[in-house]
Amino acid sequence: xxxxxxxxxxxxxxxxxxxxxxxxxxxxxxxxxxxxxxxxxxxxxxxxxxxxxxxxxxxxxxxxxxxxxxxxxxxxxxxxxxxxxxxxxxxxxxxxxxxxxxxxxxxxxxxxxxxxxxxxxxxxxxxxxxxxxxxxxxxxxxxxxxxxxxxxxxxxxxxxxxxxxxxxxxxxxxxxxxxxxxxxxxxxxxxxxxxxxxxxxxxxxxxxxxxxxxxxxxxxxxxxxxxxxxxxxxxxxxxxxxxxxxxxxxxxxxxxxxxxxxxxxxxxxxxxxxxxxx
Numbered sequence: 001x002x003x004x005x006x007x008x009x010x011x012x013x014x015x016x017x018x019x020x021x022x023x024x025x026x027x028x029x030x031x032x033x034x035x036x037x038x039x040x041x042x043x044x045x046x047x048x049x050x051x052x053x054x055x056x057x058x059x060x061x062x063x064x065x066x067x068x069x070x071x072x073x074x075x076x077x078x079x080x081x082x083x084x085x086x087x088x089x090x091x092x093x094x095x096x097x098x099x100x101x102x103x104x105x106x107x108x109x110x111x112x113x114x115x116x117x118x119x120x121x122x123x124x125x126x127x128x129x130x131x132x133x134x135x136x137x138x139x140x141x142x143x144x145x146x147x148x149x150x151x152x153x154x155x156x157x158x159x160x161x162x163x164x165x166x167x168x169x170x171x172x173x174x175x176x177x178x179x180x181x182x183x184x185x186x187x188x189x190x191x192x193x194x195x196x197x198x199x200x201x202x203x204x205x206x207x208x209x210x211x212x213x214x215x216x217x218x219x220x221x222x223x224x225x226x227x228x229x230x231x232x233x234x235x236x237x238x239x240x241x242x243x244x245x246x247x248x249x250x251x252x253x254x255x256x257x258x259x260x261x262x263x264x265x266x267x268x269x270x271x272x273x274x275x276x277x278x
Contacts, residue, residue, distance in 0.1 A: 015269040025163025037173030048102040066097020077240035109272035144231035153262035154187040
């Protein structure tokens with residue numbers, strides 16, 4: 001028996017891996033919580049041109065002491081820095097705090113774009129997306145198990161991505177919410193690919209159809225991850241002021257990696273279990 005065949009035959013044990021990762025991700029969110037971005041809570045965003053070398057930590061401490069606000073985030077790339085302040089600092093005090101260290105390239109105040117009511121609407125939108133997604137899959141495949149498997153896979157993608165946001169300090173913002181919604185669509189895409197190859201096609205054995213689906217799926221997901229990694233690195237090292245793009249890329253990278261587990265370990269395992277039970 002080849003390595004691929006041994007892997008495919010151990011599908012029941014492999015289902016537990018995404019389950020454990022999802023539980024850990026939920027634990028991270030519960031214990032660490034999620035940081036809300038400036039566009040949710042409101043605040044100020046400042047782009048700086050550094051006049052002399054200074055570490056992110058020292059620059060952050062200097063700004064905090066100067067403006068009297070502790071909720072400050074600083075990111076640096078070369079001689080540029082981006083500062084996010086959750087609050088409305090005195091502009092004069094801010095300028096005085098960085099005098100001789102950096103000059104202000106741009107300064108803008110950001111109002112809270114998503115209120116609690118708007119966030120609740122986002123949650124309802126996600127819930128309805130899951131419901132209508134499952135109904136559509138049930139109509140297409142006329143089978144309850146694939147519908148549940150696809151919903152569980154999308155849930156794993158979103159949960160692991162949010163857990164990663166908590167772990168790596170990626171704030172919940174308009175950009176990251178949009179990325180999470182995109183993950184639902186991508187998750188459905190790969191799961192439909194797998195389900196169609198296994199349930200609709202009749203050529204070859206289950207293992208052969210599975211391997212064929214995995215080749216296509218891994219190519220798709222690998223290309224998407226590569227594109228997002230490239231985007232993230234370009235933003236971080238070349239255009240740090242475009243922090244929104246790096247947040248989107250980071251969330252999508254986390255979700256796409258989770259999708260590999262959810263689709264090819266859990267969803268595949270559930271579908272094979274279902275097929276062998278018929």
